[in-house]
Amino acid sequence: MTSESTVESGTRKLIDAPEHASDAAIQQLRNGVLFLLQREIGKSALAEDLCNEAFRIVFERLARHPLEDPTRLDAYLAQTARNLLSADRRMKFRRRTVTGAQTFIDNIADAESDPSVALQSQSRARAIRRVLREMPAVRDRQLLVRFYLNDEDKADICRDLNLDKKHFNRVIFRARERFREFLGRRIARGDLYCLAIA
Amino acid sequence: MTDIDERNQDLVDRYLANRLSDVERELVETRIVGEPAFRREVELTEALRDGLRELQARGEVAPLLRSRTWMWSRSPVAIAASVMALVFGLTSFLLYQRLDQPRQDLRAASGELVIATLLFERTRSAQAGPDVSWQRSAAPTLLEMHFDVGLEPAAAYRVLVERIGTGTDATLLLSTRAGIGPEGDVAISLHSALLEPGNYRIRLEPLPSTSMDQESIVYTFRVTGRSA
Numbered sequence: 001m002t003s004e005s006t007v008e009s010g011t012r013k014l015i016d017a018p019e020h021a022s023d024a025a026i027q028q029l030r031n032g033v034l035f036l037l038q039r040e041i042g043k044s045a046l047a048e049d050l051c052n053e054a055f056r057i058v059f060e061r062l063a064r065h066p067l068e069d070p071t072r073l074d075a076y077l078a079q080t081a082r083n084l085l086s087a088d089r090r091m092k093f094r095r096r097t098v099t100g101a102q103t104f105i106d107n108i109a110d111a112e113s114d115p116s117v118a119l120q121s122q123s124r125a126r127a128i129r130r131v132l133r134e135m136p137a138v139r140d141r142q143l144l145v146r147f148y149l150n151d152e153d154k155a156d157i158c159r160d161l162n163l164d165k166k167h168f169n170r171v172i173f174r175a176r177e178r179f180r181e182f183l184g185r186r187i188a189r190g191d192l193y194c195l196a197i198a
Numbered sequence: 199m200t201d202i203d204e205r206n207q208d209l210v211d212r213y214l215a216n217r218l219s220d221v222e223r224e225l226v227e228t229r230i231v232g233e234p235a236f237r238r239e240v241e242l243t244e245a246l247r248d249g250l251r252e253l254q255a256r257g258e259v260a261p262l263l264r265s266r267t268w269m270w271s272r273s274p275v276a277i278a279a280s281v282m283a284l285v286f287g288l289t290s291f292l293l294y295q296r297l298d299q300p301r302q303d304l305r306a307a308s309g310e311l312v313i314a315t316l317l318f319e320r321t322r323s324a325q326a327g328p329d330v331s332w333q334r335s336a337a338p339t340l341l342e343m344h345f346d347v348g349l350e351p352a353a354a355y356r357v358l359v360e361r362i363g364t365g366t367d368a369t370l371l372l373s374t375r376a377g378i379g380p381e382g383d384v385a386i387s388l389h390s391a392l393l394e395p396g397n398y399r400i401r402l403e404p405l406p407s408t409s410m411d412q413e414s415i416v417y418t419f420r421v422t423g424r425s426a
Contacts, residue, residue, distance in 0.1 A: 032231035035241065074232025078224070080280045125256070126248030126349050132253075141263055148243075149250040149259065151215040169204055179246050181347065 029074065030055065033081045040085055043117055050088065054080040127182035131175050139163070140171045147172065209238050214247060243297045312339040318400070318417045320346045328397065334423030339390040344383045345402060345417060351378050352404030357386050362397040371398075375405065393421045 033054055037047040057080050058073075067073060135141045139161050150174045158168050212218050213226045230237045253259050316330050332341070347355070359372040371392060376384045384402060398419040404412035 028234045029231055031234070032237050035230055035237060036227050039244070075224075075228040078227040078231045082224075082227070083364075121248060121252045124245050125252035126249075128246060128249035129253055129262070130259065130349055138263060138265045145250065145259055147211070148247045149254060151217075154211075169207075172207070176242065176246065179249070180242055183242075183245065185349075190379060 009187070029077060032074070033077050036078060036081055037085060046088070050081065050084045053084055057084075122154075124183065127179050130182050131178045134178060135171075140175075142170065143171050144175050206236070206239070207218070210236075210243050213240065214243055246374065312337045312354070313342060315342045315344065316419075318343065318345045318419075320348055320415065327353050328418045328420035330417070331420040331422060334395065334421060340383060341388045341390060343388065343391070343400070344379075344381070344385045345400070345415070347378070347382075347384050347402065347415060349382075351382065351384070352406075354378070354405040355384050355402040355415075356405055357384065358401045359386075359388065360399045361394070362399055368399065381390060394425055395421050395423055397421075 007022070032050060034047060034051045037050050038044075041047050041050075054077060058077055062074075067076065132141050132144065137146070143157055143161060143163070144155050147154065154165075154168060158165060209218075209222075209226060212293055213223065218226060226240075230240055237255040250259065253262075259303060312335070314332070318329050345357075354375055354377045357372070357374050357376050358370060360370050362368050372386075372388065374386060379385050398421065400417045400419055402415040402417075404414065
């Protein structure tokens with residue numbers, strides 16, 4: 001059974017009888033909602049709280065009124081998460097107290113207070129550095145950086161570097177696959193090390 | 199999903215670059231929640247972007263975008279380098295043939311040579327006990343030792359195999375140079391006749407030794423069983 005079909009059947013169970021839905025299905029949905037929230041506010045306790053709150057709201061709603069179209073559960077969860085995020089931002093804006101020293105206080109906060117986030121970033125930097133070093137053509141390295149770092153438009157990059165769309169897609173595809181491989185290898189080694197310690 | 203079709207990839211790229219309309223963004227976010235494979239592709243792309251941002255913060259992006267081949271545009275330099283590379287390649291080949299002869303002889307002489315592959319994962323401390331234990335058998339064995347040297351290996355390593363005696367005594371058994379193999383690791387071969395039961399330390403010293411950001415890697419190895 002693929003993870004997709006697991007999620008699909010889990011979604012149905014979640015709607016029909018939430019108490020019998022599989023952990024895997026709920027976890028997959030939760031990972032998705034958490035990703036959306038963390039992308040907006042970073043990895044934080046707040047993101048976890050809002051994610052849990054979104055599920056609480058959806059569960060309660062399902063208990064009262066089951067969805068007419070069960071396939072819309074993912075959309076419903078995503079929308080609930082967005083609404084909670086907006087509400088949280090509005091609330092914070094209303095409660096904000098301007099003291100004049102706020103900028104100073106904000107600057108004191110350590111942006112990398114979570115060591116796991118810093119470690120993850122380092123691991124990603126190592127992997128992409130290796131991808132870039134493996135690319136023999138400067139033009140391909142420029143393409144990757146301009147597209148993913150500078151967010152430049154694909155058409156503009158192709159025009160500037162005198163590339164066709166096919167070549168562009170090929171470079172991006174290969175870079176992504178190598179990145180996936182290097183990142184995966186790193187994770188696998190880390191897991192083995194943890195197992196060895198255990 | 200190990201790959202993603204062009205249309206979906208374009209959607210992911212535009213989502214992460216905040217180039218989607220509100221309706222498109224909501225559709226993508228719905229898929230992120232409902233399709234784990236799609237979400238993993240988004241996460242991978244986001245990780246790639248994050249890695250690039252981290253590299254830029256360290257000031258490493260600009261050097262990586264410079265041409266590494268500027269010298270080659272000068273034809274005299276290119277010709278001289280080509281000749282040198284050819285000479286170096288030929289010398290290396292001859293040297294390799296010569297150094298590899300004992301091993302080839304060994305294989306030829308023993309029709310029943312057993313090959314054993316040992317993998318040494320990178321560890322943080324040599325005090326944590328042996329990384330690998332191997333029990334001798336009666337059959338002569340050729341040990342193929344593979345060492346994990348991480349994601350950013352040096353160009354080559356000097357591999358020193360020492361037998362650890364009592365106290366701080368150590369006897370050097372082997373000192374050889376090894377490059378990075380196709381799997382990204384360093385590999386050497388040792389015949390079991392050289393390895394008496396006991397503890398061994400294997401040190402990989404990065405070459406060239408002037409490399410500032412590379413440190414020696416130490417592995418520990420224990421041989422158990424009967425003496426030869």
